[in-house]
Amino acid sequence: MRFRDLNRKLLLSGNEAIALGAYEASVRVATAYPGTPSTEILEALTQYEDIYTEWSVNEKVALEVSLGASIGGVRAMSSMKHVGLNVAADPLFTAAYTGIRGGLVIVTADDPEMHSSQNAQDNRNYAPFARVPMLEPSDPQEAKEFTKLAFSISETFDIPVLVRTTTRLSHVSGIVIPSSRRQRPRVRPSIERMPQKFVMLPVHARQRRQALEDRLSRLREFSETFKGHRIHRGSREIGIITSGVSYNYVMEALPEASVLKLGLIYPLPETLIRRFASRVRRLYVVEELDPYLETQIKAMGIDCTGKEIIPSQGELNPAKVRSAITGKNRKVFPSVEVPKRPPVLCPGCPHRGIFYAISRLGVFVSGDIGCYTLAALPPLRAMDTCVCMGASIGMGFGIEKGLGRKAHGKVVSVIGESTFIHSGITHIVNMVYNGSTSTVVILDNRVTAMTGHQPNPVTGLTAKGEPTVELDLEALLRGIGVEHVHVINPHDIEDAYRVLKRELKRKALSVVISKAPCALLPEVRKAKRPAYEVISEECRGCRACLKIGCPAIWWVPEDNKKKGKARIQAYLCNGCGECEALCRFGAIVVSDAR
């Protein structure tokens, strides 16, 4: 698709460029769990027949599969969003000790502005923490080149390599020149038994720890002459050390300054930094989020200015950099008050009905992450927590154990099916084992919707769209010892309400599977259910249908603004019928029925 050649130049996003780099580096195995802004890396790799790609069930699984492939002597890559690396941190830290056979690259995609994330952790800190080298490209062309370099560094130094991107690289498109040849890996695929390298018993681990220090000191030397560092010789007045996307903002805001742009940000090239620092009068460090470079540069005994003036929250941009360093601001045009436009659940979304039913129960909702987190916003307001994937179930159970009888029937945990498979299953095992009387709702919309419709084990399709075994959630739950499992249709709000009310009273663990496909799935769209309409003469303007917050139902105020009527926009209506059941006056009907 987008990899087609227009005059040998491609317009690629950072993510697509990383995928192209991995392809040019002859990667054999690529694994990922979706997560903004990393998702398109694996999506782009599925187009290559000779690369095995998978949506793993979580990031730890993804990295372990890649590590295995590497131990087999082939090149492997895992990509994930920043918080995904927390999940994969366990194998990462020890893989630094064991090292690799085939090149092993891990891409971490950070989201400093939290466009689509629950926190803004700075994953550069993982590099020194895990003792793994890290490359940080600044634009799509470099993203491709650095990905290839990452594979060769990995094989040269026998170590996994991290590549870090941020939203403003992953989702920025720029011009990329593809290479005509693919790299040849240094290792050949084979099964080799190397227990001293790969069995991390304490005796071996201590040896490998020493070996890791030796590898790191060779990497420090390598970093001094690494061709991905770049120096712009400008004025001697101002010198800037920077890396990644911040480099672009510096180049635009301060075209006269001298700039040292670091490409390999762990380990840092100390001599190069010293030499650069000695040539300029005032030295600044420009980086988003944590003072990652600044702290290390100051530890070298070099005087520099960084976070005293550069914001440590959110993304930077040229204006912020210029204003921090020169104090100059451009004239700002006046702002205008506009109603906020938050994202909403789509028309026909199966999450709407179940959350409306839950909102009527007046319970505490221990929530999780996915499209359904939008149910926390008005008008549904049906979620009370959202921390990290899988946490809903454990937190709900914690409230139950903490408050005992006081909490019974007052808490429900809600989790999407992809999130449940990612890290919810172990919680149910824990609850069966430790005795729970909680109620858990699994929102099974047949697909990982929020990140753009990736298939998952219940979808019955692989990453490449090939048919596979469909995970049977009901059988799974029964198999791990849940006695009370109920499957309901969330579009039937009354039934959902009845079942939930009954299960909340039950003095035993019960799991309700709320099952209906995402409204955006092709099979739902093709079904073309007839739209609904409001018979204007019958509408009393009671606003009951507005409570579910469907974007297809519009309130049309009459002249005095207090009164009005509801109207359904046929071109937006998906025909789910939830609103019909909410109207006590029979004013909402299928369009064709008249």
Add this chain to the structure above:
Amino acid sequence: MPDEIKNILFCGVGGQGILLCSEVVAYALMQEGYDIKKSEVHGMAQRGGAVEAYLRYGSRVYSPLVEPGSVDFVVGLELMEPLRYTSLYSEKTKVILNTQKVPTIGISTGIETYPENPVGTLRGLGLEVYPVDAFEICTELGEPRAVNMVMVGALSWFLPVKVRTVEEVIRWRLPEKLHRVNLRAFREGRRALRK
């Protein structure tokens, strides 16, 4: 040479095809030999929320983000959306605006009201506004989803791109069965501003 860089802001509502709109324009500019940086946000932001994309072109473009006061063209796919980003504009900003209204959830549920006369507000700030009835044009063409191509057509009037180049990109980027309607939408959009 930052002075030579031109900045376009695309804004609208998730689901209106903003990303395709900015992509077609980006490819066309690239075909005409410009360096490009195009920035957008995926994920949570797309579910009917406000969506923005930036496109910058020139001989060498570093930053993907635009600065306050530096937007040259705004392409609004929804009537009130350009009001959200005025801090990025200057007296020289031109706004190419689809007159279609899409209420926010606060407006459709009757809690808030739709801003009155967005075109007047923008003109009151001293901006040049070019309204286009893209939704009507597309309804006539029988494809309401082609609003984004009408807007590409209107914008193309101001850009250093040949009509042929844009048409080539549309043909290359879209599946064949959508060529006819999208090419017509593009031409209608261009015509709308010629009048």
